[in-house]
Amino acid sequence: MSALFTPFQIRSMELKNRIVVSPMQQYSAQNGIPGAWHLVHLGSRAVGGAGLLITECTAVSAEGLCTLYDTGIWNEVQTEAWKPIVNFVHDQGAKIAVQLWHAGGKGSTTHPKDGMKPLAPAQGGWIAKSASATPINQHLPVEMTIDEIKQTQEDFAYAAKNAVKAGFDAIELHAAHGYLIHQFYSEMINKRTDDYGGSFENRIRFLTEIVQQLRSVIPKEMPLMLRLSAVDYDGGTHGWKLEDSVKLAAILKGMGVDFITASGGGFVQVDQTIVKPNYQLSFATAIKNKTDLPTGAVGMITDAQQADEIIKDRKADLVVIAREHLRDPYFALHAAIELNETADIPWQYERGFN
Ligand SMILES: Cc1cc2nc3c(=O)[nH]c(=O)nc-3n(C[C@H](O)[C@H](O)[C@H](O)COP(=O)(O)O)c2cc1C
Secondary structure (H helix, E strand, O other): OOOOOOOEEEOOEEEOOOEEEOOOOOOOOEOOEOOHHHHHHHHHHHHOOOOEEEEEEEEOOHHHOOOOOOEEOOOHHHHHHHHHHHHHHHHOOOEEEEEEEOOHHHOOEOOHHHOOOEOOHHHOOOOOEEOOOOOEOOEOOEEOOHHHHHHHHHHHHHHHHHHHHHOOOEEEEEEOOOOHHHHHHOOOOOOOOOOOOOOHHHHOHHHHHHHHHHHHHOOOOOOEEEEEEOOOOOOOOOOOOHHHHHHHHHHHHHOOOOEEEEEOOOOOOOOHHHOOOOOOHHHHHHHHHHHOOOEEEEOOOOOHHHHHHHHHOOOOOEEEEOHHHHHOOOHHHHHHHHOOOOOOOOHHHHHHHO
């Protein structure tokens, strides 16, 4: 009997297995509205047997976009457009979370096909705002005022209400990968001298206030998940460290965060020699063991045995798989067959698996 195909519950959300489709930006939306591509992308991976799908990072405001092709959930048209996608995923017996996000200082960027370069306001871009005016890659953002901070936090809460209306099972707050929330908690970017900068407590305030607002607007039984950059991969100088993540996770747990996926980086190029199978697993294990919060492991998890061992050895509670799901949308069905489990094959496709 495998561990990978055991159910898992977070608040009222019951997952049929431990396999999660990791959020993956598709750069295929117009005006933040998800369309046919998103239905097929998420839908096929639900058909493919994953227990939970997490949407690509989805902006809480127009200024929160990275490119003009990201999805959003700040208005009614976008909210309505998510509904058929959510319903289709549910019809396959899977659950779906929306990843709420603000790109902050990484915003106003061209499409990947055009090189992801800064997009000038004259070309349809906007002035990207961040915790501080610290350069991030090729961007030089402007520091947010206190009013802008408060407005952005309200945007997160409003987007969360829309997510509830769209029928999502859970919310994942994107607090990783060098985007706005991470720009606040990492000293690499945050140079503020007010209540939102300086000490650890001040740098996490932007995030903790959002968490408090989200918990107050979403139903009590709805899970609030969070993706963290557990480390800054800056060579251990002044960046965010695993011990900071453990401390933060304990605080977030007390505020009603139910689950953390431990990712990493976002400001510096990660040394590719460390990118090996399970390279970020130890972050998920440390947070889980030290805070008792359920965690997700992400990063180079590509096969069924590997995924099963992570769950069996209690190193994480869920396996969050990105690129392998691009190669194989039916990863979960294939994993079930490999692990001698009964694969949950949609009846329409049964003849292909006989
Ligand atoms: C095409 C692509 C798009 C991604 N977009 C997102 C995203 O929207 N949000 C996010 O948190 N991570 C994003 N990621 C990171 C993945 O979710 C994951 O953390 C990373 O790829 C490592 O996992 P893997 O080795 O299984 O691919 C993206 C990765 C890829 C390959």
